Amino acid sequence: MAKIQAIRGMNDLLPTESPVWQYFERTVSDLLKAYGYREIRMPIVEQTELFCRSIGEVTDIVEKEMYTFTDRNGDSLSLRPEGTASCVRAADQHGLLFNQTQRLWYAGPMFRHERPQKGRYRQFHQIGAECFGLAGPDIDAELIILTAGLWKKLGIQSDVTLQINTLGLPEERAAFKADLVAYLSKHVDQLDEDSQRRLESNPLRILDSKNETTQQVLNDAPLLEDYLSEETRSHFSSVLDYLKQAGVAYSVNPRLVRGLDYYSKTVFEWVTESLGAQGTVCAGGRYDGLVEQLGGKATPGIGFAMGVERLVLMLKELDVVPAEAIRTVDVFIVAAGEGTQQKAFELASTLREEGGLRVLQNMGGGSFKSQMKKADKSGARVALILGEQELENGEVVIKDLTAEAGQRTLGQEDAVIHLKKLFDNQG
């Protein structure tokens, strides 16, 4: 019988990996909460139309990457390819946007049918934050400052850089787009194949092209900057001022356009060199028209999403995950000899209940030696050893496994107190 394996691009997260994920998720959610963000959880499946209307009918995501199917009622449903649309839908549906500001965050899997490669998967995970009801540049800056703080906390701040740009209002962008298309149409023959195609589908993306001759053509192309209103410009320069004052380094990239249709004004991307081709680790921007576009009352919004796989990959590559963060066992109990296992059960319970410790009790017998090997392998910091002698004397041996430290014999009561204190101080 052929074994069934996981779907291409959809990965299992094994127990050797999950502690890193948990560390990352904990760090991010703690920080979001510190900024007043509250968690929201949305379904993974939505009406297909939600994504068509928000992300944009002609984007690659909607055109060829969505997992879309017809359910038993004949409705067209899709696995969410990103979180913002669902979040807006949920917030509006439950009246969270009515005359109030709202700071929300979410985490979970997203789905896109792309060819997998390093840092890109068909089921991938994002942690995102969205803020509604604030139109000023201060919240743009706050969000970016928050992310900058996260990199610092994670110890990767010197390996990411901030790219930032403004896309202007939809009408400003439309005027620019028309002129850009007009200009590029005169030079179609000099454009690379992909860009020729994009001239039809998504002309702004041509600005992003990696092709050199295309970039040469772009040197004389109209600039989005020249189409921006005074209001848009001053919004953007305020954002940059706030960042400067907060000590967040950035580089303005006029070619940064972002792939989703709903963005307006500020857009930004945190990128890294240490990941290969998929260097964008966190990206976001303002989307003032989106709520209205989805049928709600006009409400300004801004948000970002980060790719968990990419960030976790980075943390591992840069080796910045604290050892304590990935430890899963505190104490391993070695119980060898007649009648010791029974007592071990008791000690294990006490350590868990009174000490709040993560305790792995040896099961299945085995010699002292083999049990000590298991203790070592478990990653526990301390071995609690209970042999026949100790059992008889009402004692246990406490041995530190992390160093060449010695061991000490303690009364069983004292051992519990000792361990509790040990982990309180350093846990």
Next chain:
RNA sequence: GUGGGCGUAGCUCAGUCGGUAGAGCUCAGGAUUGUGAUUCCUGCGGUCGAGGGUUCGAUCCCCUUCGCCCACCCCA
């Protein structure tokens, strides 16, 4: 969707100019009758990705297929 690379033990890989395979790690046990992470010994473990072809004989050569990885496209 397009290109390139790779599939041999649970993992990382070597190998056979065509005669059905080996190492390290892991795991189990022992040297050390109660002490791990260092050392030494022993053992467990493979339809050599799958199907077909050539051949007396294929893990090796040819064809097909599946899977994984990286890159393009696109994006977190």
